[in-house]
Amino acid sequence: MISVEHLTKCYGDFTAVDDLSFEIVEGHVYGFLGPNGAGKSTTMNIMTGCLSATSGHVRIDGYDIFEEPNKAKKLIGYLPEQPPLYMSETPLEYLKFVGEAKGLRGAELKKQIEEVIQRTKLTDVKNRCISALSKGYKQRVGIAQALLGNPKVIILDEPTVGLDPIQIIEIRDLIKELGKTHTVIFSSHILSEVQAICDQVLIISKGKLVAFDEPSKLEKLLMTTNEIIITSDATREEIKETLADVNHITDMSFDERNTEYAVAHIRTDHDNIYDISGAIFSAFAAKGKVLLEMTLKKANLEDVFIELTENSNKDNASSGSETDMEITESEEVVR
Structure with missing residues (x-):
């Protein structure tokens, strides 16, 4: 068309x-x-x-x-x-x-x-x-x-x-x-x-x-930003041990706040975040550990937009192209 x-x-x-x-x-x-x-x-x-x-x-x-x-x-x-x-x-x-x-x-x-x-x-x-x-x-x-x-x-x-x-x-x-x-x-x-x-x-x-x-x-371009947040009454070491055999976990960090529960942020590179969340749930069940809460944070269009446009700006800056001239959309039409 x-x-x-x-x-x-x-x-x-x-x-x-x-x-x-x-x-x-x-x-x-x-x-x-x-x-x-x-x-x-x-x-x-x-x-x-x-x-x-x-x-x-x-x-x-x-x-x-x-x-x-x-x-x-x-x-x-x-x-x-x-x-x-x-x-x-x-x-x-x-x-x-x-x-x-x-x-x-x-x-x-x-x-x-x-x-x-x-x-x-x-x-x-x-x-x-x-x-x-x-x-x-x-x-x-x-x-x-x-x-x-x-x-x-x-x-x-x-x-x-x-x-x-x-x-x-x-x-x-x-x-x-x-x-x-x-x-x-x-x-x-x-x-x-x-x-x-x-x-x-x-x-x-x-x-x-x-x-x-x-x-x-x-x-799906930003699947590496997929994140699973879990809350458990297990210790940090117990959580690490429980999830040691779960594939496609690329990173794990913990909230630094002193609470009675551990909050872990788990990043995955799997193309289906639900498969990983299921594997995490099964791992906790097999170990007899309590999983109090699980939240799935997926990449959205806003993440894609920011990532792609920021990367484009970085590429232009590194190539030495002219990026300092600022012309607004309305000015472009008039000119």
Whole structure:
């Protein structure tokens, strides 16, 4: 559906997007992650044809965004980080303007406006001035305009930024619903949100793609951080002796707090933390020792994100690349 090939965007000596390549297939929800200044908004603006590239190609369903922009852009609905709303208009007036700009007319325009208003739950506010709407409703208006024209691809840049928890849940549910009929790509800093919604996750750092996979598979990249915390009335030496024959335990440490119970932190490199926890339980039972508590601490998407982006920054620093220039995402778009 979307092919990004060796995409590069430079501002003078600074490279905002660095030889980026990936493939997006139809019918999934994709999360686009990266720290501030990673190049997310720059990439999205290039993918939608709002920004030129220094080199590389972006193809939407086979149409090159630079060589055949009209055909490619008809397939894309885009919500920038700052929704391009006219505050003096009502949602109904604004959507009519956007629909006409997209080439819709007459009965088809009216039909699509009614559909996107209903889909984004704007019915109760469609005749209110946009300036009087809450930020959550403004985001809904922004998403509604992206849906006009029935594009195959919906690209949303930070659609939940600045929203309260209830509004975030509402927009999250809307994105899930859109994913049933569209290919959706959205950027976010809320990792739990991406984990809950997305089929696939792209992580970029310093303009480079550092990971692209399903959330569950990305978590397996950090299996060495899997940790089992146990509490027992056995002594430290007895715990060490009890677990001496359990395979895949890579490290064991104990809380230094003086309590009547020993608390051990056990790290494992096994790909299934539940197998190790079962082996630990069986070892204690065989020795007749009491296991009072067991807690499993698994790697999550946040661990993956921090590990991959920090490692990317370290690699850039060690290679002597320019990392001191700070350009925010919004500045990249303007420039």
